[in-house]
Amino acid sequence: MDSLLQRIDQEIVAIGGKRSRSRAQVIEVFFRTGTHVTVEELTHAVRKRNRSVGSATVYRTVKLLARLDYAKELDFGDGLKRYESNLEAHHDHLVCQECGAVFEFKEPRIETLQEQVAKQHGFFPTMHRLDIYGYCRKCAPGDKRNRDK
Amino acid sequence: MDSLLQRIDQEIVAIGGKRSRSRAQVIEVFFRTGTHVTVEELTHAVRKRNRSVGSATVYRTVKLLARLDYAKELDFGDGLKRYESNLEAHHDHLVCQECGAVFEFKEPRIETLQEQVAKQHGFFPTMHRLDIYGYCRKCAPGDKRNRDK
DNA sequence: AGTGAATTTGAAATTCATTATCATCATAGG
DNA sequence: CCTATGATGATAATGAATTTCAAATTCACT
Ligand SMILES: [Mn+2]
Ligand SMILES: [Mn+2]
Ligand SMILES: [Zn+2]
Ligand SMILES: [Zn+2]
Numbered sequence: 001m002d003s004l005l006q007r008i009d010q011e012i013v014a015i016g017g018k019r020s021r022s023r024a025q026v027i028e029v030f031f032r033t034g035t036h037v038t039v040e041e042l043t044h045a046v047r048k049r050n051r052s053v054g055s056a057t058v059y060r061t062v063k064l065l066a067r068l069d070y071a072k073e074l075d076f077g078d079g080l081k082r083y084e085s086n087l088e089a090h091h092d093h094l095v096c097q098e099c100g101a102v103f104e105f106k107e108p109r110i111e112t113l114q115e116q117v118a119k120q121h122g123f124f125p126t127m128h129r130l131d132i133y134g135y136c137r138k139c140a141p142g143d144k145r146n147r148d149k
Numbered sequence: 150m151d152s153l154l155q156r157i158d159q160e161i162v163a164i165g166g167k168r169s170r171s172r173a174q175v176i177e178v179f180f181r182t183g184t185h186v187t188v189e190e191l192t193h194a195v196r197k198r199n200r201s202v203g204s205a206t207v208y209r210t211v212k213l214l215a216r217l218d219y220a221k222e223l224d225f226g227d228g229l230k231r232y233e234s235n236l237e238a239h240h241d242h243l244v245c246q247e248c249g250a251v252f253e254f255k256e257p258r259i260e261t262l263q264e265q266v267a268k269q270h271g272f273f274p275t276m277h278r279l280d281i282y283g284y285c286r287k288c289a290p291g292d293k294r295n296r297d298k
Numbered sequence: 299a300g301t302g303a304a305t306t307t308g309a310a311a312t313t314c315a316t317t318a319t320c321a322t323c324a325t326a327g328g
Numbered sequence: 329c330c331t332a333t334g335a336t337g338a339t340a341a342t343g344a345a346t347t348t349c350a351a352a353t354t355c356a357c358t
Contacts, residue, residue: 002272017305018305018354019353019355020306021352021353022308023307030190034193039345040344050228051349054308055308056309056310056347057307057308059346060307060345060346061224063345067183074322075226077226078343081344082344094266094274096310105266105268105270110259110263110266110312111256113256113259113262114259114279117254117256117259117281118243120282121243121285122182123243123245123283123285123286124289126246126282126283127282127283128280130277130278132277132278133278134267134270134272134276135275136270136271136272140273141273163332165334166335167324167326168325168326169324169334171327171337172336189315201336203336203337203338205318205337205338205339206335206336208316212317228314228315229315229316300336300357301353301354301357304356306350306353306354307352308349308350309348309350310348311348311349312345312348313346314344314345315343316342317341317342318338318341318342319340320336320340321338322336323334324333324334326331326332326333326334327350328331328350
């Protein structure tokens, strides 16, 4: 964890940047915080530690992490971007449109089929996004918990 | 085509709406125009026929079509929404991040696997979005056409 | 520690797609 | 024609994200 922060710092310096307190705090909180976080959520979390961090810095830091491939930018269509650590392996998402819960899954067979589809179209894929929207177990219509409206 | 417009008009009336010239023009141009269109593009196309149509009406109409399930709202992550006819069967997209071209594909095996994944998670899917980003044939790095940077 | 160039910061201003407002217009039924 | 109500288009408002900018911080070099 500390070594991760060091590694990132190093990379920033290599790019011609300088270390900074606020940014380091944002990065640390980002990797400790629950995933699929919005900038607003992350800003609040950071401010618990350092009240004076501006949201502009959070926006900047999260974009920087995405540029360095340490974070992934997500968009579940609700009007604000979310971010997740990019340290874990690639995965796709199930998004509950009732409670907003996000579940992750891996399905190598889907990945393979995507490669095939791309190849069939002479297309060189660099990334993809597969989001499945619907209702999670708790919010499912007809579920016992929801029987009485 | 005319029958489509009539059918939509009928549905709007059933919802408690009235017919209107501007809206009818937007709808007709929408179904004649190339797909994956932005509101700005659609507004320009409509104004070739009727200079006085306001973009607010185009926004409203396209949202209405989406609500009535005649149109689908798309978001390829470039900051503006796109719309396509929802008369054709479901399909997913290949998006070139160089030239912006969009290609469509159907892969029933992917659809099936998605159902399975959802079921495994006790999730009731209502829709999904699969976008593959990369470089199309023309924009592919290493392509003859791009050999000289 | 001091100096100075370069980067970063936080607040505020700006951007830009989209939505809401509202006075006016069009539609449709009696 | 009348009237009720929905629709329009110009404009204002919204809100997430970006940019601006003066002040603060970092850091290599004395
Ligand atoms: Mn995830
Ligand atoms: Mn399409
Ligand atoms: Zn749920
Ligand atoms: Zn291309």
